[in-house]
Amino acid sequence: MTDDPFEIFLVATPGLEAPLAAEARDLGWAPEIGPGGVTIRGGWADVRRANLMLRGATRVLARIGQFRALHLAQLDKRARRFPWGDLLRPDLPVKVEATCRASRIYHAGAAAQRIERAITEELGAPIAADAGIVIKVRIEDDLVTISLDTTGESLHKRGHKQAVAKAPMRETMAAMFLREMGFDGSQPVLDPMCGSGTFVIEAAEIAAGLAPGRSRGFAFESLSNFDAADWRNMRDMGAVRTPPVQFFGSDRDAGAVRMSAANAERAGVADWTRFACHPLADLPRPDGPAGMVIVNPPYGARVGNKGPLFGLHTVMGEVFRDRLSGWRVGIVTSEAGLARATGLPFQAPGPIVAHGGLKVRLWQTGPL
Structure with a gap:
């Protein structure tokens, strides 16, 4: 060869x-x-x-x-x-x-x-x-x-997350949904149902210029042509920068908030992330400039009785409109009806994406 x-x-x-x-x-x-x-x-x-x-x-x-x-x-x-x-x-x-x-x-x-x-x-x-x-x-x-x-374990396993929530958003998907919303590291990001903190941690890593594969091993390290010196240089090359903004997550589940904070600490982004425990209805407007809200709320096969979900999405829409003027909103869901229940002015939804046996889409707004 x-x-x-x-x-x-x-x-x-x-x-x-x-x-x-x-x-x-x-x-x-x-x-x-x-x-x-x-x-x-x-x-x-x-x-x-x-x-x-x-x-x-x-x-x-x-x-x-x-x-x-x-x-x-x-x-x-x-x-x-x-x-x-x-x-x-x-x-x-x-x-x-x-x-x-x-x-x-x-x-x-x-x-x-x-x-x-x-x-x-x-x-x-x-x-x-x-x-x-x-x-x-x-x-x-x-x-x-x-x-x-050449990879080994799937690349969504970044190597620093130990705790995951019940219906986790894979890191690879979270990063691409952030990209679809135009995230470039300069805008604050808020996830009010943060689970294990994936959106918040990915956003902070992108803003800090941290390579996603920095904390893990790869199959190519076991090949006969592996150049260990070149790999060491490549992995050590990236300089960490201090993001200009903060990244916020909250959840009504105290366990999820502890999990998110621990995952952020292991990922090296604890200084730029803030996690709080409160229900969606008590969501405060974060300090600083307007940015983007991105959330992966309960939907579809993840929840048996869908009745309460419509109420949850209605509240979500009201809270975002009342407290987050100037922010853009992205919601990942498998059900158009739930997205519409928010009453938010969504653009045409993004492409269908395979997620854990379901077909989800990203619904996003302009600035509220």
């Missing part, structure tokens, strides 16, 4: 491909949106940087090879010729996942077995179901594409 640029696929939460592409563009890549994510081109330094810096990707796949195979014997032969040793270590276990579509090789399990056998017999690496290194093989129209999952 050469050091020539190759395709790097950034997996997106379905429905959030566009803001992920915008984020990749801001970081200097030339992204192309496709089904399920965004493709960029680069080398292994780009792979490491994408894992470290991207807030909206759920994982980073390096497309390390392609060849045609019309039957399993041909797949076996070409897999044995593949330069696995350029990337994989013989002492670390590997897992192979295969999918087949519109191809003469149609049995994904048999395809995965052939690749596994080639890796084991040619390189000596063991195969394990719980391996930290995952090879993804896609066979489509008889073209075999081999990708390496």
Whole structure:
């Protein structure tokens, strides 16, 4: 394998491909949106940087090879010729996942077995179901594409959150919803139903210039081509800046407020975040300039009896109108009726986004 640029696929939460592409563009890549994510081109330094810096990707796949195979014997032969040793270590276990579509090789399990056998017999690496290194093989129209999952655990796991609420908003989604609202780090953010503090902490991290992957490990650290010195330099390069504003969260649940404060402390943003315990009806207007409210209230399958939810959303709309003039509002919900129950002047809702088996959208207003 050469050091020539190759395709790097950034997996997106379905429905959030566009803001992920915008984020990749801001970081200097030339992204192309496709089904399920965004493709960029680069080398292994780009792979490491994408894992470290991207807030909206759920994982980073390096497309390390392609060849045609019309039957399993041909797949076996070409897999044995593949330069696995350029990337994989013989002492670390590997897992192979295969999918087949519109191809003469149609049995994904048999395809995965052939690749596994080639890796084991040619390189000596063991195969394990719980391996930290995952090879993804896609066979489509008889073209075999081999990708390496360079991430490991999903990128929404930033590495500093221990406590999560019942219906958590994933960090990757929270960051992209903030981006969709035009958040750039200069505006205060308020979440009046903060749960484990995800929106507030993500906003503070963005404003402080903290890399989302700074506190965790990645699968690429176990590859044979891993450049530890370059990685250390890259991770230590970013300078933390003091945000010009504060970020506010509140919740009626004292446990959630304690959880949020502890998560903010671990993330290194405690100095710029404020968490308070009170019901929505007692929400005060934060000191300082107007900014954006973003909230992931209860909805849909998360709550059985929906009657009280309409009352909650009505109160939410009244509180925001009465106390937050000049602020912009974003609500993430699976139900248009609940958004409308607020009586807020929403623009056309954002794209449908897959979230925990539900389809949610971001509803946002201009300044109230």
